[in-house]
Amino acid sequence: MIAFLGMGLLGSNFVQALIKKGEKVQVWNRTFSKAKALEIVGAKAFEQVQDAVKGADRIHITLKDDGSVNEVLEKAKSGLKPGVIIIDHTTTSSEGAAERTARWKKEGFTYLHAPVFMGPQNALESTGFMLVSGEESLINKLRTELSKMTGKLIELGPAPNTAAGIKLIGNLFLISLTAGLSDALSLAKDLKIPATMVSGLFDSWNPGSMVPGRLKKIMADDFSQPSWELEMARKDARLMMEEAEKAGTSLTVIPSIAGLMDQYISKGHGREDWMIISRGAPAKK
Numbered sequence: 001m002i003a004f005l006g007m008g009l010l011g012s013n014f015v016q017a018l019i020k021k022g023e024k025v026q027v028w029n030r031t032f033s034k035a036k037a038l039e040i041v042g043a044k045a046f047e048q049v050q051d052a053v054k055g056a057d058r059i060h061i062t063l064k065d066d067g068s069v070n071e072v073l074e075k076a077k078s079g080l081k082p083g084v085i086i087i088d089h090t091t092t093s094s095e096g097a098a099e100r101t102a103r104w105k106k107e108g109f110t111y112l113h114a115p116v117f118m119g120p121q122n123a124l125e126s127t128g129f130m131l132v133s134g135e136e137s138l139i140n141k142l143r144t145e146l147s148k149m150t151g152k153l154i155e156l157g158p159a160p161n162t163a164a165g166i167k168l169i170g171n172l173f174l175i176s177l178t179a180g181l182s183d184a185l186s187l188a189k190d191l192k193i194p195a196t197m198v199s200g201l202f203d204s205w206n207p208g209s210m211v212p213g214r215l216k217k218i219m220a221d222d223f224s225q226p227s228w229e230l231e232m233a234r235k236d237a238r239l240m241m242e243e244a245e246k247a248g249t250s251l252t253v254i255p256s257i258a259g260l261m262d263q264y265i266s267k268g269h270g271r272e273d274w275m276i277i278s279r280g281a282p283a284k285k
Contacts, residue, residue, distance in 0.1 A: 001026065003056035005049060005072055007034040010089070010116075011062035013123035014149065016041050021148060028052035050079035057081065058145070061088045066096035073100075077107070085110045085142070089130075091171065094161040101134065101160035112138060113160065114146060115167035127151035133162035176253075183251045187240055190247035218278045226273035233274035234261040 004015050007029035015025050019042045027043045028051075029035040035045035035052075046052035053059055053076045063069050069090050086109060088100070097113040104111040114132045122128030130150035132139055139155060147153045156162040188198045217223075237258040244251050260277045264270070267282050 001056050003028070003053045003059045004043075004062075005029075005052065005059065005076070006062040006090075007038065008062060009120040010118065010123050011060075012038060013120045014060065014062065014089075015043055017124055017126055017149065019043060026052045026054075026056060049076045052076070052079070053081075053084070054079045055081060056084060059084060059086045061086065061090055063090045065090065066092045069096070069100070073104070080109060082108060083110070085112065085138075087112050087114050087142070087146070089114055089116050091115050091167050092164055094164040094168070097164040098159075098161040110138060112142070113163050115163055116150065117167075117170060118150060122151070123149075129154055131156060131163040131166055133157055133166075134160050179253045183240075183253050186249060186251060187243060190243050190249055214275065217273070218275055221279070223269075223273035223276040226271070228274050229271055230261060230264060230274040230276060231270040234258060234265060234270075237261065 001024045002018060003026045004011055004018070005028050007015070007027055011027075011029075012034065015027055015038055018025050025043045026046060027035045027038050028046050028049045032045070032047050035043075039045050049072055059076075059080075061069060061072070063072060069088060069092060073086065086104060088097075088111065092113070092115075100111045101113070112132065112134050114130055116122075116128060116130045118128030118130070126149055128150055129152050130146060131154050132142075132146065133156040136158060143153065143155075154166075156166055184198060185195055188195060237254050240254050241251060241258065257277065260281065261274070263282050264272075264276055269276050
């Protein structure tokens with residue numbers, strides 16, 4: 001039997017999918033009505049978290065952050081079955097994932113961090129991606145059950161906090177991508193170019209296909225053979241900011257990047273590949 005704690009959009013859809021697969025699921029949420037609403041699909045709702053986890057062999061968690069995970073698990077502790085496995089899908093700090101793994105092991109329980117790149121619809125359809133890292137024997141034991149919950153289970157080795165770190169890295173990319181798209185649409189508006197035309201550009205040209213090659217170049221840390229010189233990229237950034245200024249608007253991402261470009265140009269790197277800025281702020285001398 002499974003207990004599921006946290007009935008937000010993700011958690012509630014995970015529960016519905018598990019029940020459709022024939023699992024018996026007990027649920028809890030801080031706002032009881034959200035847990036109670038799932039009884040219509042076959043879940044059993046509890047007002048107290050320590051009651052929700054009683055008898056469960058496996059506990060899944062989808063909460064807000066480290067603090068809420070720690071708080072809820074502490075309240076649930078009195079109801080935990082000896083040897084129960086706690087699987088946490090919450091996006092948390094890397095340090096927190098490691099600390100909880102060690103702490104609950106000392107208490108006689110097993111904690112595994114398994115964050116996801118999944119939205120509510122993915123949870124309902126068992127698609128998307130789930131990350132996991134931890135003891136090999138534990139992952140071997142859980143692989144089949146976790147794989148049923150997602151489109152692909154990505155195993156990241158034995159360290160208990162690697163999955164947490166990779167989730168943060170992935171989310172950093174998504175946030176940065178969204179900020180970049182926001183700047184692109186803002187500039188399009190300034191230039192009186194319809195957003196549909198921008199969308200059409202990306203229908204034809206997929207810059208995402210460049211990611212593997214660019215990442216390889218960044219990791220090689222050799223920018224001596226430029227495909228786009230830093231000085232030329234900085235010129236383009238200037239043009240972007242000038243167009244925004246003319247329209248009385250401002251861009252979010254580009255000004256910060258332009259500032260970093262300026263630092264590298266002042267250090268004599270203007271003729272190197274613009275991706276040299278991936279090194280971060282240059283050392284001050």
